[in-house]
Amino acid sequence: MSVIGSPVSRVDGPAKVNGEAHYAGEFAPKDLLYAATADSTCPAGTIVTLDTRDAARAPGVLLVLTHLNADRLPYQEPAERVAVDPVAGAQLRVLDGPAILFSGQPIALVVARTQAQAEYGASLVPAPYDADPPAKLRFDPALAQPTSEAAAKKKRGPETRKGDAEGAFARAPVTLDERYRLSREQHHPMEPHATVAEWTGDRLTLWSKTQWVGNERDEIARRFGLPPANVRVINPYVGGAFGSSLRTWPHVTLAAMAARRARRPVRLELTRRQLFTFVGHRGQSEQHVRLGADPNGRLLATICEATGQTSTYEEFAEPLLGPAGATYACDDRLTRYKLVPMNVNTPCPMRGPGWATGLVAQEMAMDELAERLGMDPIELRLRNYAERDPMKDLPWSSKALRECYAQGAERFGWSKRPLKPRARRDGRDLVGLGMATAIYDSGRYPTSASVALLPDGTALVRCATADMGPGTYTSMTQVAADALGLPLARVRFELGDSTFPPAKEHGGSTTMASVGPAIQEACGAVKAKLAGVADGAPITDFAAVLRRAGLDRIEAEASAKPDDAMKTHSINGFGAVFAEVRVDVDLCTIRATRIVGAYDAGRIVNPKLAHSQCIGGMVQGIGMALFEDVEWDEHLGRVSNGTIAEYIVPVNADIHDLDAIFVDTREPLLNPLGVKGVAELGLCGVAPAIANAVWHATGKRVRNLPITPDRLLTA
């Protein structure tokens, strides 16, 4: 019987709870030293002088690196930019010169015998700055510039047009014209980013938090001018990342630089405050949405003009306008994408990158349009159901969004929803229901995997992918067990080592679709090899076969890559998210009391893990809708709530009834497993569903997320 599709518990669960799972910062090679950085407090300008004498004399300090004494690294150019890097610009070269690009930029690195000594040393580096040129600190859409050609090549702005959207909007009998803002958000995974670097001659080993060991190896090799084979990156466990570990950030360079100079292994772990400035964020955004419709709700014009945020040194453009292009049928559409370059660290992908953000505006706007039409929000969406991808003008490979609306509505009890807002009251609470569509584009990458059949009767499967929490360890064990016909207990899957067969980034919900097929191929290959020596013995008896043949293992490696389905079809995951909120009528506090999501994510390899992914997305969506707000001081150019005590994420008491269901589908084209990817989809649509429910409860539209009590009170 196949274990694919069964709710297997995490195979790495016991190791995680009994402490055997080691995270990057926990690796402690012999003679390990500790590092800490001093960071700029000025958002733009030049370091005038750097006095490191006190730091160098501090107890336990062995080394102080600054731009005055650090090695100049070659930073070789890649042949091609990887998808996890910004579309254009030049990365921050850490300790490479006196220029300051943002507040929080590391200006000195102190290496000491203990962590406390390193931190103390780092606190003793005064740095007067010459604050010139003036910093760019305001997120003002009027200062935005259209995205570049490099962004355009990736279909990220600056403009897409179909028909005459402006004309159609001007003529439309029913229109909506609103702006929606989403605050900057920070990933804040449980595990802070850390790197342990150790050199042996000209070979470098990094234990480093990353969603992509292979790219970290290549990237560090280029920065240091080393052959990639000289660098090994190891990271068996990732304590959450949400996109913040896709790129190789400057702290990895710092750890390697310091270890080389100190001639001893060095560990650099970021503090919570540094997670705001070292590793990217979901930048602020404003979306100006104009919708035109006929009285029956048919969309006549869709216009979305988005403004995002980027740094002054890199252009971070994301698929923010994906939803505006692909969700609903409409002949006249226009999207524009601009960015405000600011003296901030460069943003980076955060769960559901672009799509989740774009959906916030679009799905709130659709809700407002439904209100103007006096129409049920699902009905409005069904009337504009896209039978093919309107942006790419391609057929969908599979789409069961109608089923998502229907099954989600049924599970949630949508039919009992009054059309009018502020119609339900329970004691002091106003109760409201809202919904939103979810969509995320599915992808797949070429990937390799190996399988070794061992004399103890177990199979060892390897791939240089990662598991930041979705359950790669478990789902891949299932795929291999299924392909080999072995019980789960006889399969061990290893990941997170750049010497393993290569994989691409563990991001964009591509892992199942990419790694799964590679494992299937590798299992097929090893079975074929076994057959050659087995004399017809069943595969499960391979231990006996090995013994008879005098072999210590039978091993095979294989690759799998996408065909051109992604060119001939549009492949997306879909969903419908429903939320119930209760709003205290006077105090304006909001509780998201019930959320149901119904998803078309293709085949579900492990319903327990997939469910967990989706309810995790709901929790994050509650954060996006109600709490998470990186406050930016536009005079100082600093985050003014840069701790986890002041930057608020949901706590258990904020989480109530969450439920995810999967409509029974199978993706026919993307990969042989029939999957489309779950993780990003789980965040998509949650925040706008909650915002729409807040309107339904109160009759107030708060178009500025998160909807904090003050915003609701003054709306």
Place this chain on the structure above:
Amino acid sequence: MTPFAYARARTLAEAVGSGAEHRSDVGHSTGTDFLAGGTDMIQLMREGLRRPARIMDVTGLAGLDYIDIDGPVLRLGALVRMSDAAAHPQVREGYRVISEALLLSASAQVRNLATLGGNLLQRTRCGYFRDPGAPCNKRAPGSGCPAIPGQNRLNAVLGVSDQCIATYAGDFANALLALDARVRIASDQGERVIPLADLHRAPDQTPWIETQLAHGEFISAIEAPTSFATWRSHYLKVRDRRSFEWALASAAVALDIAPDGTVRDARIAVGGVATRPWRLSAVEDRLRGRRVTADVAREAAQVAGDGAMAHGRNAYKIELMRRTVARAIEETGMVGGTAA
């Protein structure tokens, strides 16, 4: 963290003789700081916001963890853990506002460590105060107050000055203020008892002096007199999330209601909106002699914002405070199930 010497006080004399500092502008001092539960102190030290040369750990002092309700006064030793005070059956029954204020503070883990004395003296959560890279008049006199023109959603509207608008963050003190509690203070000169109302100071022109405590003084106990009002008391807290978060606005209310349903005595204090625990005597006056109804509560609460001054994003606090106070009065009227 800056290196420091660690000492554990064995006697009260040793503690008060250490010359511990309370002002907030002595981050770089060579002096001593008391360490109780450490839930605030260690955070401040890790961020480099306080760099004492010496830490005097007071948690080993014997005889300061009592909860004593004999007679007409509730006496709480300064080293009682927040969780223990909150869970004490007689506190829960007779001083509900105290128990509720504590239970609505922080998280279970923090409450298990944190002491009542330390709680009173926790420092503001103003994000600039907490950011070693930002200027702040409270930490570095004369460096400026970025909160006034900047991000001040959580800052105070009452008791502010042109130097500082930092909110007093604690909850427990607001409950104590409503109960007319007193604080027992030990020093090497002996002991003094002051009204809790006098413990905290508004920023005025010296925002770094946050309390009345002089160099070396130590809070040894808190005393709350028992009255009819303590029996009918309640704490309501409005915050961004449901737990583990300081107040946007909170209200501590104690009512003494006569058999005919009219208010004989009312004590009301607010939190989250002022630079120190803040009593609303004007609201109290409006309640006396009246029956508590939703309308009366709302009307009385209208004067809660008198004298308030907003700085932009925190303007909502004035109205939120009124609503919080009104709701708290109304709910207190219902305490014990007997609608007034």
